[in-house]
Each structure stands twice: as structure tokens, then as C-alpha cells.
Amino acid sequence: MGQLCCFPFSRGEEKIRKSHEADLVKEALRRETQALLSRLNQIKELLSSPEIRAKISKELFEDRHKSNSKWKSCIDSGSPNA
Incomplete structure (x- = not known):
């Protein structure tokens, strides 16, 4: 108990x-x-939505383009020939 x-x-x-x-x-x-x-x-x-897909593609492309040009300018400015 x-x-x-x-x-x-x-x-x-x-x-x-x-x-x-x-x-x-x-x-x-x-x-x-x-x-x-x-x-x-x-x-x-x-x-x-086609509009949204277009905006996403545009942003992705612009970001990639900006990123590539930023790296390219860094590389160009750092090279002895620049």
C-alpha cells in the first residue's frame, strides 16, 4: 500500500x-x-507567374554581372600592367 x-x-x-x-x-x-x-x-x-520569374532572372543576371565586373576590376587594378 x-x-x-x-x-x-x-x-x-x-x-x-x-x-x-x-x-x-x-x-x-x-x-x-x-x-x-x-x-x-x-x-x-x-x-x-511570368512577371516574377522575369524579375528573378533579371536580378540574378544583374548580380552575376556586377559580381563578375567587380572581380575583374579588382584583378585589373592589381595587375602590374594596369
Whole structure:
């Protein structure tokens, strides 16, 4: 009888509590997954727009061009013939 005071729940109650906790975790994960999938679909929809794709391509090309010319100017200015 002294051991019973150490367990706040009976084994059946503890099993139900753990099952309830597992259900809460599953529900939280389901909600988070749904939110992420919704966000992913928004991004896909945005990226499917020709205007957005053109802007992205333009920015990538300009960044690459600026980066290349920056490196080229550094190399040119550092060479003995410059």
C-alpha cells in the first residue's frame, strides 16, 4: 500500500494521459505541416507567374554581372600592367 502513494495515476489513467499527449503532439504536427504546405503552395503559385520569374532572372543576371565586373576590376587594378 505504501507504493501506491508514489504513483499519482493508476496504470490505466497513465496510459490514457500518455495517449492524450501523443494525440496533442500529432495534432500540433498536423497543423504545422498544413501551414507549411499552404505556404509552399503560395510560393509555387508566386513563382509560376511570368512577371516574377522575369524579375528573378533579371536580378540574378544583374548580380552575376556586377559580381563578375567587380572581380575583374579588382584583378585589373592589381595587375602590374594596369
